[in-house]
Amino acid sequence: MFEKTNQFINANVSTDIFNWNAYEDHQKEDHIKDFYKEVSINTINQYEILRGVITKILDKEIIVDIHFKYEGIISINEFRNKKNIKVGDTIDVMVEKIYKGQLLLSNRKAKIRRSWERAKEAYKNREIITGKVIGRTKGGMIVRILEHIEAFMPGSQIDPKPLYNFDNFYSEVYNKYMEFKILKINNEYKNIVVSHKALIEDEIEKQKKKFISELQPGQIIIAKVKNITSYGAFCDLGGIDGLVHNSDISWKRINHPSDVLKINEKVKVVILDFNEDKNRIQLGIKHLLPNPWISLDKNLKIGNKIKGKVIAITEYGAFVEIENHPGVEALLHVSEISWSNQLRLAKDFIKIDDVVEGVILTLDRKEKKMSLGVKELTKNPWLEIQEKYKKGSIHTGTIRHVTEYGVFVELEEGIDGMIHNSDLSYTNFKLGVGDIIETIVLEMDVEHQRIHLGLRI
Structure with a gap:
């Protein structure tokens, strides 16, 4: 510092023109350098x-x-x-x-330390980074990211679609650059897991949101059947899927969507509803076809007789497709099949494809609902049994049902009686379904269609 200062002192110039600013700058510079040298x-x-x-x-x-x-x-x-x-x-x-x-x-x-700091920042901000595929290992590939870090990309994180030929894909991308997102950082073991699939999924998600934002209810689109489940079919609308529920596939009842749709089949669908937040799109197929209820005979009314074919049977009844009106169904409840009060299933009376005739009990064209009764076509036997089943009279019947509290006995078609357990306690008989027994009428309630029986021994 003395030498540099001395240059200014010995300079052959007068004090009037001496550069005092330069002199002070050099003093400051020397002071800073001396300060750093003094730091321990x-x-x-x-x-x-x-x-x-x-x-x-x-x-x-x-x-x-x-x-x-x-x-x-x-x-x-x-x-x-x-x-x-x-x-x-x-x-x-x-x-x-x-x-x-x-x-x-x-x-x-x-x-490397700088690269790790950069990696943590990219992970935190979900940034896209560039890396180079430099090798392969069990279950995936080795990728060099941020110039100095070797990261692992699992095979499951390469593409949203299944990778059937890993070797071919690796040959194509080896020593080439790809874009990734960091999925996981393990600071303790210095491991980083990256994903290329995440980028593709993010882009698909953006396309979905854009697609949904432009949708309108009632819009008609040509879609391709992508997947079929028990509850409906998923259709590809061009990068985004929509669901056609079973009830929206056909006006006719179907047992399974595969009965009418095939994988990769192109179908015309209509947008019924969509949820932008959840990326869900509800589609319809039957809505583009004539509604059979519209063509239903306007003269039909409650009390009319009508025929139809049994197309489905449930525990509580059967669904009947009305004759000459494909797609129009009526419910035949099990309680409307027989006058019997005995607890039985619809399948005990009818089977699929049976043609039945019934009376229209309810008809709601707006809600597209109709119910039928078959027993109404026969005379109610309970209206004429008071004389036949007087108290104390004896009758032969068949056991149709055994419960915890008693047995139900069919005396004739549509007429059942019950023997309570308390009226069987004094006997040693073991009764079973199908047994033919003699009974005695203990009590009869016509209004509620009940006959209390006892066992005659």
Whole structure:
């Protein structure tokens, strides 16, 4: 500092024209340099990342000025191409060791540390990063990201679609750059998992939202059947799927969607409803076909007789397709099949494809609902049994049902009676369904269609 100051003092100039500003600037610069030299090496932390300037390039090492009392040393082997470095270059360095007053530095480890910091930032912000496929391993590929980190991409994270030929795909992408998103970072084991599939799914999601935002109820689209389930069919609308529920496939009752639809079949669908938040689209097929209820005979009314074919049987009854009106169904409840009060199933009386005749009990054209009764075509036997089944009279019957509280006995078609357990307790008989027994009428309630029987022994 004295030499530089002396240059100004000995300069052959008068004090009038002496450059006092330049003199003060040099004093400040020298003061700063002296300050750094006075800083103790103990203030440097091991593994700290600093910025330094290359001051010398030797055969085996590079000298770096990090603005401390001592310069640092980096092995020349850390630089693959020595032609890419020169004196004056500013580089990142990490303090590896402080040994006998010398700073052993690493440029490579500093780069890796910077890359990890960048990776954490990209993971936090869900950023897209670029990487190069450099190898394969069990279950996936090795990818170099952010220049200095080797990450793992599982086979399941390559593409949303199943990858049937991994070898071919690897041959195509090896040593090439791809885009990824970081799925997981394990700081303890220094592992990073990346995904290419996540990018594709994000893009598909954006396309879905855009597609849905442009949809209108009633819009007609040509779709392709993608998947068939027990409750409906999923159709591809062009990158986004919609569901056609069973009830919206056909006006006629179907047992399974595969009865009328095939995978990859192109169908015309109409948008019924959609939910932008949940990316759900409800589709319809039958709505593009004539509604059979519209053509239903306007003269039909409650009390009319009508025929139809049994197309489905449930525990509580059967569905009948009305004759000459395909797609128009009526419910035949099990209680409307027989006058009997005995608990029985519809399948005990009728079977699929049976043609039945019934009376229209209810008819709601607006709600498209109709119910039938078959027993109404026969005379109610309960209206004429008072004389036949007087109290104390004896009758032969067949056991049709056994319960915890008694047995039900069919005395004739449509007429049942019950023997309560309390009226069987004194007997040692073991009764079963189908047994023919003699009974005695203990009590009769015509209004509620009940006959209380006893066992005659």
